[in-house]
Amino acid sequence: MTSLIQIGNSQGIRIPKHLITQANLENKELELVVVEEGLLLKPKKNVRSGWADFTCKGIQSGLDNQEIMCDFESSDIENEWEW
The missing domain is CATH 1.10.287 (Helix Hairpins)
Structure with a gap:
């Protein structure tokens, strides 16, 4: 469980390393998507990959x-x- 923290004029969260590793998000540019249940964090897809x-x-x-x-x-x- 995590909660929002103040980061300058914005707010953010700290994500435990084991979750970052499990979700394969290490060293990736991320995309944030608003969904009905909240906020989805996922690796940004390179349109031209492949x-x-x-x-x-x-x-x-x-x-x-x-x-x-x-x-x-x-x-x-x-x-x-x-x-």
Whole structure:
């Protein structure tokens, strides 16, 4: 169990190391999501992770550039951009 603590002008929590390890959050950039039950803490997903491997596998299997790029167009890259 933990509670909010004052950190400058903000508030935060201390997360026990065993929970960070168990949730695989060590040395990761985190995303906070408001959910009905409260706040969800999760590793930030890199939208482009896996692209290089996918492209190499596509080339090796004989796909042409149009077939490879078709899958990238359907990915969620709009949410990656911050203006």
